[in-house]
Amino acid sequence: NAGVTQTPKFQVLKTGQSMTLQCAQDMNHEYMSWYRQDPGMGLRLIHYSVGAGITDQGEVPNGYNVSRSTTEDFPLRLLSAAPSQTSVYFCASSYVPGLAGGPAGELFFGEGSRLTVL
Amino acid sequence: LAKTTQPISMDSYEGQEVNITCSHNNIATNDYITWYQQFPSQGPRFIIQGYKTKVTNEVASLFIPADRKSSTLSLPRVSLSDTAVYYCLVAADNYGQNFVFGPGTRLSVLP
Numbered sequence: 601n602a603g604v605t606q607t608p609k610f611q612v613l614k615t616g617q618s619m620t621l622q623c624a625q626d627m628n629h630e631y632m633s634w635y636r637q638d639p640g641m642g643l644r645l646i647h648y649s650v651g652a653g654i655t656d657q658g659e660v661p662n663g664y665n666v667s668r669s670t671t672e673d674f675p676l677r678l679l680s681a682a683p684s685q686t687s688v689y690f691c692a693s694s695y696v697p698g699l700a701g702g703p704a705g706e707l708f709f710g711e712g713s714r715l716t717v718l
Numbered sequence: 719l720a721k722t723t724q725p726i727s728m729d730s731y732e733g734q735e736v737n738i739t740c741s742h743n744n745i746a747t748n749d750y751i752t753w754y755q756q757f758p759s760q761g762p763r764f765i766i767q768g769y770k771t772k773v774t775n776e777v778a779s780l781f782i783p784a785d786r787k788s789s790t791l792s793l794p795r796v797s798l799s800d801t802a803v804y805y806c807l808v809a810a811d812n813y814g815q816n817f818v819f820g821p822g823t824r825l826s827v828l829p
Binding site for chain 2: 604635640641642643644645690692705706707708709710711712
């Protein structure tokens with residue numbers, strides 16, 4: 601299994617350009633999410649999804665758009681890139697416990713996509 | 719949300735046992751305690767998770783006192799490759815905004 605795959609690994613954009621960061625997982629996980637990590641800081645949640653057709657905002661959603669048309673894919677779109685969006689972006693996925701609940705599922709992360717906006 | 723507090727950084731030497739303590743005074747009844755490890759230029763990786771008492775796996779132990787207001791991640795006999803950032807998270811599940819990664823503890827293992 602490949603796990604969580606992110607593309608591209610590196611990208612340079614000019615202010616105002618748009619682009620899509622791709623994320624795919626082959627573990628049949630219902631939950632997928634996008635984080636950004638700025639230098640020396642923890643991860644901040646951008647958007648997340650608990651299943652196909654369901655998305656919700658995280659802590660820092662402005663300037664980003666997501667959709668979840670399949671279980672496997674969860675692309676992150678930058679609508680009009682700004683220098684403040686220069687960061688490393690991580691996609692993560694996990695299973696969702698059933699109705700009986702249980703402990704938090706382990707988050708599996710991709711290797712990250714490093715984005716620079718000039 | 720249960721806020722966590724952990725040291726910003728720690729130094730250790732190879733072969734020593736390292737204990738990283740995390741404070742979570744307002745942990746809720748349904749919350750679990752989870753630790754992640756992050757190497758430079760990589761995504762975080764799950765280390766261990768627990769609810770109470772002690773949990774041990776092949777890489778670490780997690781000690782949780784009865785009041786659950788803190789927890790200690792124990793790494794036995796660290797090596798240079800254990801140099802990483804360690805995150806303590808407290809939540810009932812890992813979905814959405816309940817699962818918060820703080821700045822973590824930057825562990826440096828010296829030869």
